[in-house]
Amino acid sequence: MQHCKREYCNAGTRQWSQRGIYIRKASKAKNSEQIIIRSNDSRYRGYPKTEKNAIQQRGVVTIQEAVTGFLAEKENTIKLSSYLRYEQMLRKHILPSLGRVCVDQLSTKAFTSFLQQKQIDSELSQKTLKDIGTLLKGVLKYAETTFNCSSPAHGAKLPKYRQNMPEIFSDAEINSIANRVLDVPSILGIAILLTLNSGLRLGELCALRWSDIDFSSGVISVQRTVQRLTVDGVGKLVIQPPKSLSSLRRIPIPADMLALLKQVRLSNSIDSFLMTGTDAPMAPRTCQYQYKLFLKECGVHYRNFHILRHPYVKPTTKKFITFFEVFRAAS
Numbered sequence: 001m002q003h004c005k006r007e008y009c010n011a012g013t014r015q016w017s018q019r020g021i022y023i024r025k026a027s028k029a030k031n032s033e034q035i036i037i038r039s040n041d042s043r044y045r046g047y048p049k050t051e052k053n054a055i056q057q058r059g060v061v062t063i064q065e066a067v068t069g070f071l072a073e074k075e076n077t078i079k080l081s082s083y084l085r086y087e088q089m090l091r092k093h094i095l096p097s098l099g100r101v102c103v104d105q106l107s108t109k110a111f112t113s114f115l116q117q118k119q120i121d122s123e124l125s126q127k128t129l130k131d132i133g134t135l136l137k138g139v140l141k142y143a144e145t146t147f148n149c150s151s152p153a154h155g156a157k158l159p160k161y162r163q164n165m166p167e168i169f170s171d172a173e174i175n176s177i178a179n180r181v182l183d184v185p186s187i188l189g190i191a192i193l194l195t196l197n198s199g200l201r202l203g204e205l206c207a208l209r210w211s212d213i214d215f216s217s218g219v220i221s222v223q224r225t226v227q228r229l230t231v232d233g234v235g236k237l238v239i240q241p242p243k244s245l246s247s248l249r250r251i252p253i254p255a256d257m258l259a260l261l262k263q264v265r266l267s268n269s270i271d272s273f274l275m276t277g278t279d280a281p282m283a284p285r286t287c288q289y290q291y292k293l294f295l296k297e298c299g300v301h302y303r304n305f306h307i308l309r310h311p312y313v314k315p316t317t318k319k320f321i322t323f324f325e326v327f328r329a330a331s
Contacts, residue, residue, distance in 0.1 A: 062099065070138065084229055103150075115159060126160065130159050137156075166306075174196070176299060177189070180298045187275065190260045190263075206275055206281050210269070218252055221249075226240075
């Protein structure tokens with residue numbers, strides 16, 4: 001899929017980033033940055049009204065035709081990362097097997113058999129299989145509402161997915177992290193403690209600017225996230241709004257955490273990114289790698305960065321209370 005034309009909803013607010021991608025202030029979220037890259041590939045432009053009417057009159061719609069319109073409809077209504085994930089799953093998993101199948105001929109049995117065969121051939125996880133099934137149902141729903149062509153598979157059951165309970169950090173491990181930061185303050189160590197205090201996601205931390213931290217009120221404003229996406233066949237860092245509208249939030253930060261941040265703020269511009277001290281964000285992969293090394297230095301068993309969120313997002317757990325007790329005692 002070719003991506004080459006870059007354009008935006010609000011003309012006149014363009015800015016060329018150092019990484020060669022246009023960024024703009026998003027209209028839905030104040031002060032957040034968003035990148036929208038539209039496709040010039042004719043397969044995904046959608047249908048002119050006359051052609052759409054012709055398909056409706058014909059009464060037969062293939063899944064390939066439904067996908068074309070579905071992607072065109074989603075292109076400007078969802079985040080770039082979500083759009084690229086949809087396009088990739090459709091192109092890689094759905095269209096090769098079902099592209100030529102007529103929507104009204106896709107039975108519930110064929111739908112289920114397709115997912116079962118995908119698991120056998122590709123050894124996909126239950127989570128990925130469920131995502132593929134959900135996306136295919138979205139395409140079928142689009143065909144029904146747009147072309148009045150319904151599929152018997154619309155009510156097919158999706159694979160069950162049960163998420164395993166994550167292994168969170170113990171009291172002793174949190175103590176080791178806190179002591180390491182207090183003994184040898186670094187922006188990485190303080191950022192790890194900040195994540196434990198705030199529940200920031202990895203991409204949100206990498207996209208955090210010093211200007212997002214209000215030291216007078218003790219509040220952090222989460223306005224953007226950074227993610228590496230494949231665009232034009234090349235991996236690029238993309239700054240965009242957070243995961244959802246509810247992810248645009250203001251988080252109160254304890255005074256002891258703010259004091260640590262002040263220690264490393266002195267030499268940084270207010271508009272620079274927290275993790276780099278420059279006007280370019282840190283790549284999440286780089287942050288993940290540095291985080292892994294940091295845990296090794298602390299003698300702490302490695303967990304994925306996302307596990308740092310759990311003591312914060314589950315405030316009723318003992319781990320949440322224990323962390324602040326340990327952290328303040330170490331301070």
